[in-house]
Amino acid sequence: MAHFLIKRVAFMVPTLFGVTLIVFLMLQIVPGDPVNSILPPDASEANRARMIQEFGLDKPLYVQYFSWLFHIVQGDFGRSLIKRMAVNDLLFESLWNTFLLSMAAGIVSFGLSIVIGVYSAYKPKSLIASLANIIGLTGVTIPNFWAALILVGVFSVMLGWLPSSGMSSIGGGGPGDLLAHLILPAVAAGMTTLGVMTRMVRSTVYDILQQDFVTTLRAKGVSAVTVLRHVLRNGMPTILTVAGLQFGYLLGGSVLVETVFSWPGVGQLIYQAISQRDFPVIQAGVLMIAVLFVCLNLIVDLFHGMIDPRVRHT
Structure with missing residues (x-):
């Protein structure tokens, strides 16, 4: 296992x-000058030159890149060009909020998808199986930002049951208030994951149920719970792999959901930074999401190796 971990x-x-290189180069080809976002339109050329020199934008690209890389390896993401404060302070608070939203969306979507997917695989002609088809089709076809707008219109505007923005009410309301603010964005962010996972769990479990070892177990009179345990154990590597990718999607794909609900996460932070050409914040936000995605895939690989020993020898 240690050799497998070292290799991964x-x-x-x-x-x-490669991620750091792509993140850095992508912002170099984006139209717009960050200095123009800071200085007023009537700023003199002397002020522009001073600002460019202050942020090191007058240096060659490779010097800028390695200087930036050197600092982020040390955990220093620089300072925001607009807010003039450490990017670390902006990023890690927003990152926790995004992680909270992603965890809530993941718990709901993964839990429901396993229950609905397994049951519909066992009962392919039941009402639940038809519901699984509807959920799968709806989840993969409706964009999460459109789902967010629909949820706000129905549950916040029409019914008035749940708040439509932010993490808390004015003055704060404790865990219950946070939960109320979390429900709609979590459902909107998790809809696509629920659709993908439901279809995948159903097809995976259904295929395993057709295999000979399941027929043998049933012929021996093994209990249904034991059969289900064997089925899930055989299907878990596939389910874990897709679940890991989907959780990475939840972390990185909630930009528009956070914007719709004014949820103060990394997505909204990146969105605001893009509109202001705040390059250090954009670079840090995108890089952090990418690093989390890569680390998440490592964790999935490790779990995969623990469940299926054959993977450790590949």
């Missing part, structure tokens, strides 16, 4: 290096 970590190094 070794693969992460060039991947993360």
